[in-house]
Amino acid sequence: MRLQESVQKVENVKDFQEEKALVQRFHAALDAASPDFGAGGVSESLAAHCAPELTWRGFHPFGEITGPKAVAERFWVPLKRALTSMQRREDIFFAGLNQMDGFQGIWVVSMGHLMGLFDAPWLGIRPTGKLAMLRYCSFHKVEGEQITETAMYFDIPHLMAQAGQGIFPSQTAQHLVQPGPRTHDGLLYEAQPQATGEETLALINRMISDLGQWQSGLPLEEELALTWAPDMLWWGPEGIGATYTIERYAKQHSGPFRAAFSDRSKTTHIARLAEGHYGGFFGWPNFTARPTGGFMGQPPSDRPGEFRVIDIYRREGDKLAENWIFIDLLHFWKMQGRDFLAEATGEAHAD
Template sequence: MSTIIKERVQNKQKIHEFSNKIHEANLDNIEDILEEYFDHNAVWHGPHPINQLDGLENITEQFYKPLLKSFPDLEKNNFTLLSGSFGGGEWVSTSGHFVGTFENDFLTIPATKGAVWIRFGEFHKMENGKIVETRIIIDLLDLMRQAGFKFISALGAEIVNPGPASHDGILLGESNSEESAKTLKLIEDMIYKGLRDDYREKGMNDMGMELYFHDDFMWYGPGGTGTTRGLKGFMDYHQGPFCQGIPDYLGGNHITRYAEGKFCSFVGWPSIYATHTGNGWLGIPATNKKITMRVMDFYRRNDNLIVENWVYIDMVDFLLQLGIDVFDRMKNSKYVFK
């Protein structure tokens, strides 16, 4: 095993260990736990309204302690974990759910006193066995829905999305480099040929998505969009309305992107630049506003096609750019669907 592969495996095992320790965490020991895994000068980028935290003390006090106060029995259940290098940096990415009893308000979202499943995707940049940078998207819009505040009538199914149907998303060892390269090529072709070039030249109806996605693939989208099944469901309930709403979107601006085995992940912060010139997506009339989108994607390939795709978007940040402040609407119970 090469030195870089050995380091990568150690990084993955470190992040897996950290995720498991969250269930042991409380307000008294969280500082010690975080100090074991984070560099003191780490930078944390998260969803609006938290956004950016500099240094371990701020990460502890402004994210992890409020999270544990709101969900005292918190578990962090990863269903994918993979690693790779990009731009000279080493990264580990995970996705899954924070699961816990919603005992106290979180970011002013009212506590339900019941169990909640909070979708998340995250990327950790590693140096010398420590986390020096984190990018994490927590699906706050879906947490609001679970708390009884629904601002958008999603076209897709609003469910607790599962992990990989293959039950093999936690990649703790060394992966086959040929399989990894095959996965990365498929994803990059889909992004840069299908979603970008073919869309620009031929339009939404001739993007060649059948070259990349299985007919019955599962697309697990963010709050406001929901989950879709198959190419038709994906085009009808997400991709079609999305392209109509922001037809000039420019994606693929990734901070990191890599594949391991049959899995691939990327994050852009922002990943998409666009103008909201069309009606339809999320049921919102065109605002003609310039927008950006923080996006994470996780994929699973089977044979030569994508069979599962988990998508995380900072929807609260995106909606705020359109003049829709969901925290204000929640506080004042405005425009809430029942």
């Protein structure tokens, strides 16, 4: 099957430059804003670029928040006060039409790190006075001249590890401050050929179809090789880690993960899109599963848990070469009865 055949053809697709420009203006205003509620503050920056009924989804302990003011109060103001002189270090930026609504909605994706000096407590995490980097990935739905929905996913456990408050006992792979693409071409500020994005999205769809339900019947490494390059890089979250090559990915994540879980639900996404050689998706949640084999050093459980996930991919030729993963492990474990954030900080949170 040709790659393009699994993607619906969309005629007269626009180039997303207006939507990209809006998100870039939003980022510039947000990054420059002071951590307060007056003129030039975070709340003003959000209100100027986001719809009054903005739906914002964030990892535990934030959950779903409605409206720019509430997002500013609960997330951005405390974060900017904690990570002083904060700057955005963006590695991937692209936009596209959302396959999940019949290629009607336009979403703009940004991924990288929010870097600052960890000078004040955040979520009960003790400050260090030193450099800290919060991995993030955001999906923004743009309608007209406003952002109407945002998925803002971030790796809080990795920030905690940088602060000397690591919460997970072991990892099957290795977590580092994660770099951007090997090819250094992830910032798609300019328009990209439509056909290139279609090929990327088609390959992502093949991967989801072939691998997503764990039912191919092939040995794991052969199954992975259908859509992944032999020297693939899988950049996983704190608690799991990153791994390199199909052989080590199978040994250090995919194999242990499949052995850990049963009763995986069908995969669902809110947005799935691609542009150029980059693409990705997110769900709320993406799927549920039961950790009946034990996971991340924790004992087995028959209780189902939700996986809220963002996946970002780089395609090289006809294979996926790199994958950046954001998983809300704090939320998953809270559903299992372990509130790792509260245990580490002494502060209870609800999402």
